[in-house]
Amino acid sequence: MIDFELTPKDQEIINLAREQGKIAQRYASYYDRHEDELPPEQFPEANGLPNPIDLAEEASDSSGARILHSLVMHEIYGAGIALHRSRWGLGNTVLDTVAAPEQIEKWKNHTIAIAITEPGAGSDPANIRTTATFDRETDEWVLNGEKIFISQAESADAAMVFSRFVDANGQRGMTTFLVEKGTPGFTVGPQLRKLGIRSHDTCNLLFENCRIPEFNHIRGDFKSTMSVFNDSRPMVGAMALGVAHAALDFTREMLAKSGIEIDYRGSIRSRSAITDRFLRLEATFEAALLTVLRSKWLEQQDVPPKVEASIAKAAGGKAARKITQGCIELLGPEALAEDHPLDRCFRDGRIFDIYEGAGEIQRLIIARSILDYTSRDLR
Ligand SMILES: Cc1cc2nc3c(=O)[nH]c(=O)nc-3n(C[C@H](O)[C@H](O)[C@H](O)COP(=O)(O)OP(=O)(O)OC[C@H]3O[C@@H](n4cnc5c(N)ncnc54)[C@H](O)[C@@H]3O)c2cc1C
Secondary structure: OOOOOOOHHHHHHHHHHHHHHHHHHHHHHHHHHOOOOOOOOOOHHHOOOOOHHHHHHHOOOOOOHHHHHHHHHHHHHHHHOOOOOOOOOHHHHHHHHHOOHHHHHHHOOOOEEEEOOEOOEOOOHHHOOOEEEEEOOOOEEEEEEEEEEEEOOOOOOEEEEEEEEEOOOOOEEEEEEEEEOOOOOEEEOOOOOOOOOOOOOEEEEEEEEEEEEHHHEEOOOHHHHHOOHHHHHHHHHHHHHHHHHHHHHHHHHHHHHOOOOOOOOOOOOOOOHHHHHHHHHHHHHHHHHHHHHHHHHHHHOOOOOOHHHHHHHHHHHHHHHHHHHHHHHHHHHHHHOOOOHHHHHHHHHHHOOOOOOOHHHHHHHHHHHHHOOOOOOOO
């Protein structure tokens, strides 16, 4: 039987995440305007409080640790509007999933960004042009290429770089390398100016004859490497819904201030148009959150989600766009004022339908699964 029930201890961790998100919320406007400054790992008011993400990861007695983790991210994004700075990067998940034990041991405490996207290679990694050529004389790989829009590029200790390779025997394929900061030939560009999530550091990376020891070659097969997205996509859906949640809360509050209480009783005939529209946005939110919980619940049962991860990502990203825009429509011109939380929710919410696989790509994956098509049949 499907069950999303959490233990009282899990609920305490979620409450802690909400509390810390609310602290971060006080700084959201500042970091939205000062995008060259990275927020601290912990705000002064949160000093001494445990990190809810660490607690969620360590909650071995939880009834649903995977579900708990997404709900913690949901709360942090909901209140803090994407202000959270993580010590964990998606490159860490690749390391844990496919690296050799001695590689995991060496880099387990590093923050590792993931570097896939290139000019002309975003949705389709088959277009990646970064190359790694093996140098027999020095036993090193020589990496050349450019990566764009890389999250945590500045704050991470290393990047997990997706690249084409030509090995010593002339074999070709796609693989990953862990490139540490400070490696000659590896340059991190300046912070990019973005529409939203401006508190996140996002930069381009350049590799120019960058020499990497063979030890840094993460040899896991490419399919397993790509499977990390089955874990991260529902998580991004949860984060998107956090922003949508913040927009709904704020709109409810603003409507109440102008004398409009959202009344959940009665039928469609007795509701005002504004209440009806608000309830429809809430229903969109609830439905999308269920897709996230279902995907994480499957993970919890050791059934790797595939299409369910794409459904959760597509539903979360689309809901964030629809809900933040719908809230602006409900509040009218007032909602468009700069420095208004809704303005930021609207801009932050847009990103979740782009990164970790755009909404259109998730819908392609879902369609292939329903129609039993391969990626060659439907692209
Ligand atoms: C703030 C931010 C942070 C990011 N962080 C990272 C990161 O850490 N690491 C990383 O590697 N990348 C990162 N990205 C890049 C992100 O993953 C890509 O932008 C995304 O995958 C889309 O790729 P693209 O920009 O090349 O667009 P394209 O792939 O060129 O797509 C452009 C548009 O066309 C649509 N489209 C593409 N193909 C199809 C198709 N077959 N059918 C229908 N529609 C299609 C897309 O959905 C999109 O709307 C980040 C991006 C942003 C904005």
